[in-house]
């Protein structure tokens with residue numbers, strides 16, 4: 001039995017957050033490096049890089065302006 005907890009996306013509350021694993025330069029697996037929402041309309045994502053957490057980095061490059069709140 002695999003024990004996998006499914007996290008509900010806190011942003012849209014419709015999609016689920018699924019963990020993505022990556023592979024380091026040495027071929028070692030880096031587990032749960034990023035979490036993304038399965039709802040394409042939501043696009044919430046969370047990445048962990050070098051111990052820092054990045055929230056909602058734009059998935060699609062180009063065409064998306066970085067909207068800064070005034």
Ligand SMILES: [Zn+2]
Pocket residue numbers: 009010011012013014015016037038039042043044
């Ligand atoms: Zn979502």
